[in-house]
Amino acid sequence: MSWTDWSIAAGDGLDNFKEIIYEKKHHQALGGGIARISLNKPDRMNTLTIATVDEMFRAFYDANHDPSIGVIIVAGKGKHFGAGGDVDWERWGLREAFYNRYPHNRLMRMSRKPIIAQVQGYCIAGHNHMAYCCDFTIAADNAVFGQAGPRVSSPADGFFVPYLSKVIGTKKAREMWMLCRKYKADEALSMGLVNTVVPLERLEAEVDAWCEELLAKSPGCLEVLKAAFDQEMDGYKESCVISANMYPDWFDMPEGKEGGSAFVEKRTPEFWSIRSREAAAQEKLLQEYEEIQAARKAGTGKN
Structure with a gap:
């Protein structure tokens, strides 16, 4: 076998995660490794809260400071990658997220290592813009993508909104964000929202193949290229600035x-x-x- 088995990452600050599972494995021939951060609330469609982002930050920090890791995977346990923010939590929690904290997309921008989003089932709202902020998105054939903010009166602004124009074009980006339509995997591929689509049963194997291909490249060069591509996000305002100015209450x-x-x-x-x-x-x-x-x-x- 080319890969070691997945093992739960251990260390200071990495124990007792409740919202995620953080694992690593290494390629036996190439020597480099990959880290996988899996959202672990399948009974709630992996919905996000501040607690989720806090745990993700610790895992991202560790993966970026582990010299043996070359690629980071973001995944979701269960049938779905995720359905966005937890609506019950958002009634109060979004105030904290908007005015006092960082969005989860900033983890993608801060990461030095390339990131692959491994998507199956629903990839909606916060999970969708997290996925398209990753360097690569590999989707199962049952994946469904879309935004939901205007439908549930949850405003969004900042770099990750206009950045979608770079991914799928301005007209299609506005359509996705403003109309809250859903797009199946084949549509997402034709739009450029994902890199490839494979049968669900082949999803993990396909992600492994992409990781193997990346690990065969110079990790330092990949880090420079990722930073060079990601700098186009830096010309936009940070998240929540526009919302807070237009509608402070x-x-x-x-x-x-x-x-x-x-x-x-x-x-x-x-x-x-x-x-x-x-x-x-x-x-x-x-x-x-x-x-x-x-x-x-x-x-x-x-x-």
Whole structure:
């Protein structure tokens, strides 16, 4: 066999992971190794929280500082790669994520080692933009990709939004983000969203083959090339800057609450009803203000 068996990575800060499984294995002929970070909440479709990102950070940090590791794999346990953020957690947790923390995509940008996203089943929302920020995406034939933010009133901004234009083109990127359509694996391949599509039963073997090909190359050269390609992300604003400027109280506003509530309650969100009531409230406030101003002028004898 070309590879050693997978073994759970051990060391300071790497024990007792609850959200992920962190493993390594090495190629017996080439000598280099690969690290695999698997999201490990299959019963919740591997949904993300801050706790997930914290554990991923530790694994990424270790893999990037292990001189024997040449490639990092991001995977998901169970039937699906992942369905984005945990909606129950997002009701409060997104405030922390938006205003006080780093997004999981930053782990892809910070990594010196090439990253492969190994995708099966649903790859939606946060998992989708995590996957396309990886250097390579290898998909099973049952993979489904898409965004969900506007559907659940969860805004997104920062480098990973416009970066999708570099991956699949501006028109298709806006379509994916604004319309929240879903794309099957063959569509994703034709769009350039993934590198290759293989039968589900061959997914891990295909990832191994790509890793073997990468390990045969100079690891230092690959690190330089990855950094050179990734620098195109650096011209964009960091995540949440635009959202915080345009809607500083978004998560306390009715529209900001409605999407998540409708999703949990399995109903159609009432975004435009909320907008209509907000417009009426603003009109009432303006009328009251004008009446107060008119009364002040009348009281002072001014026209």
